[in-house]
Amino acid sequence: MESILEKEQRFIKDFNEIGDAFDQYAYLIELSCLLPPLPEELKTDKNVVAGCQSTVWLDIHIDGGVFNFASDSNTLIIKGVLYILQELFNGQPAAEVAAANLSFLHETAIMDTFESSRQKGIGHVIAQLRREAAAKK
Amino acid sequence: MSTDFSAVREDFPILRQKVNGKSLVYLDNAATMQMPLRVMEAMETQQLSRHANVHRGIHYLSESSTRELENARDALAGFINARSSTEIIFTSGASQSLNMLAQSFVSGLGLGDEILVTVMEHHSNFVPWQQLCLRTGAVFRAVPVTGNGELDMNAFRAMLTPRTRLVSVTYVSNLLGTVNPVREIVRSAHDNGSLVCLDCAQAMRHARLDVQELDCDFAAFSGHKIGGPTGTGVLYGRLELLEKLPPACFGGGMVERVTLEGTTFAAPPLKFETGTPNITGNIGLAAAARYLDAFGIEYIAERENALLRRAVELLSALPEVEIVGHPQNRSGVLSFNVRCLHCFDVASMLDRLGIAVRSGHHCAQPLLDAMGLDGTVRVSPAFYNTFEEIDALAEGLERIIRVTKGARNGKHS
Numbered sequence: 001m002e003s004i005l006e007k008e009q010r011f012i013k014d015f016n017e018i019g020d021a022f023d024q025y026a027y028l029i030e031l032s033c034l035l036p037p038l039p040e041e042l043k044t045d046k047n048v049v050a051g052c053q054s055t056v057w058l059d060i061h062i063d064g065g066v067f068n069f070a071s072d073s074n075t076l077i078i079k080g081v082l083y084i085l086q087e088l089f090n091g092q093p094a095a096e097v098a099a100a101n102l103s104f105l106h107e108t109a110i111m112d113t114f115e116s117s118r119q120k121g122i123g124h125v126i127a128q129l130r131r132e133a134a135a136k137k
Numbered sequence: 138m139s140t141d142f143s144a145v146r147e148d149f150p151i152l153r154q155k156v157n158g159k160s161l162v163y164l165d166n167a168a169t170m171q172m173p174l175r176v177m178e179a180m181e182t183q184q185l186s187r188h189a190n191v192h193r194g195i196h197y198l199s200e201s202s203t204r205e206l207e208n209a210r211d212a213l214a215g216f217i218n219a220r221s222s223t224e225i226i227f228t229s230g231a232s233q234s235l236n237m238l239a240q241s242f243v244s245g246l247g248l249g250d251e252i253l254v255t256v257m258e259h260h261s262n263f264v265p266w267q268q269l270c271l272r273t274g275a276v277f278r279a280v281p282v283t284g285n286g287e288l289d290m291n292a293f294r295a296m297l298t299p300r301t302r303l304v305s306v307t308y309v310s311n312l313l314g315t316v317n318p319v320r321e322i323v324r325s326a327h328d329n330g331s332l333v334c335l336d337c338a339q340a341m342r343h344a345r346l347d348v349q350e351l352d353c354d355f356a357a358f359s360g361h362k363i364g365g366p367t368g369t370g371v372l373y374g375r376l377e378l379l380e381k382l383p384p385a386c387f388g389g390g391m392v393e394r395v396t397l398e399g400t401t402f403a404a405p406p407l408k409f410e411t412g413t414p415n416i417t418g419n420i421g422l423a424a425a426a427r428y429l430d431a432f433g434i435e436y437i438a439e440r441e442n443a444l445l446r447r448a449v450e451l452l453s454a455l456p457e458v459e460i461v462g463h464p465q466n467r468s469g470v471l472s473f474n475v476r477c478l479h480c481f482d483v484a485s486m487l488d489r490l491g492i493a494v495r496s497g498h499h500c501a502q503p504l505l506d507a508m509g510l511d512g513t514v515r516v517s518p519a520f521y522n523t524f525e526e527i528d529a530l531a532e533g534l535e536r537i538i539r540v541t542k543g544a545r546n547g548k549h550s
Binding site for chain 2: 021054118
């Protein structure tokens with residue numbers, strides 16, 4: 001199976017080949033379309049990530065050491081980022097998720113899209129995914 | 138006086154730059170207007186040749202700085218037609234002006250007294266009064282808006298009571314651009330025996346602020362919304378009221394005599410200006426006022442209104458765009474949302490095209506709540522914008538609507 005970091009490097013290469021800033025954003029919006037809808041009953045306060053300016057819901061499951069999560073957000077750009085995270089993390093061993101030090105947000109222009117409060121928010125999302133993976137690996 | 142805006146962009150070199158490889162289209166002037174070269178030059182001259190502390194120095198630089206600062210005060214008094222410069226208090230902006238005024242009311246308010254604001258206020262003209270009421274036991278009331286985003290004037294008149302001590306209302310809404318009938322508000326409030334404060338932060342390029350003609354008791358505005366530096370602003374107060382009001386802050390520069398037993402205060406406006414003022418900034422603010430005056434506020438307003446009308450016309454033609462608020466008299470700003478897109482997505486994508494707008498709650502959450510929204514995209518042209526830039530905004534929105542079609546329709550693989 002392709003590792004998290006191998007998948008990430010492939011994504012970074014593909015993304016950076018899109019030269020234009022608007023087209024990169026449009027690509028993230030396209031990715032947001034691929035995110036499966038989160039059932040309304042899972043959009044609970046308990047599943048909301050604290051400290052995000054956009055609302056983000058995470059529904060995390062770890063069965064037999066395998067990590068999976070479903071997610072949604074009220075902004076499309078964040079949904080695009082959540083889709084990338086699902087592609088990277090889902091089906092991976094929880095221990096690998098816990099150890100994964102992701103760099104795609106900084107090795108692409110994605111982080112530049114967010115002002116500082118949203119940058120922190122995305123950081124909270126990734127931190128929460130890794131924290132829960134570490135707790136149940 | 139001139140109506141020729143053809144060369145105006147030369148005064149704003151910042152507008153020449155590229156953003157994300159595209160020509161910058163700056164449409165966030167309700168947040169901060171760009172600063173003309175003349176303002177920077179005035180501040181540079183102050184820093185290079187006069188920089189020193191003011192009011193108590195007896196040396197050349199101090200005298201020279203004091204003279205320039207007081208010239209700035211005179212210029213601003215003229216700019217808003219105050220009766221005298223003693224009615225101009227320098228502050229760090231409209232927010233501080235309003236907070237300071239609210240603080241000065243603390244000791245004069247009693248249980249059951251009422252402060253009347255509107256749902257349409259910027260948080261800066263809402264929270265200080267709300268908190269003042271919580272601390273003093275006074276009653277905080279807010280006039281509602283109609284579905285079009287205008288003040289409900291019948292409700293306003295009904296909410297004036299014998300206990301209404303002060304009405305504090307925005308001249309122009311920073312969220313919807315609604316121009317409020319401030320003359321009528323002042324008249325009704327005065328007939329009721331209430332004082333009136335006008336938050337003019339968004340109104341300064343809409344019309345000449347004439348405090349005598351408007352007959353308001355207090356007025357607040359910010360420097361950076363008229364081409365001055367950030368961290369500057371004015372609280373205007375009618376002199377006889379400023380003489381009676383206690384100061385909100387204490388320290389150097391605002392006293393007459395300090396002894397172990399007590400302190401007597403300087404006369405207005407110095408009574409309200411504690412510590413070393415933002416000398417260079419205030420000189421820059423006066424230079425900005427002079428710059429706008431050279432064009433004539435009425436011509437600036439006419440051009441900005443024409444740009445805004447074009448934006449309304451072009452955006453109204455896009456079926457996916459929902460314009461927020463439909464006031465009869467709109468100035469300065471236009472708020473909208475794109476159906477099924479978060480305002481943040483729209484503003485971020487416009488930024489990728491080099492178009493600067495603002496998204497979010499615009500410090501007007503009570504009004505957004507009243508309209509059932511959690512945010513908008515807001516565009517706010519200034520006189521240096523061009524009609525081509527408004528066209529670029531509309532084209533940018535069309536492009537965004539096109540590329541997000543699948544996402545907005547909830548397409549899933």
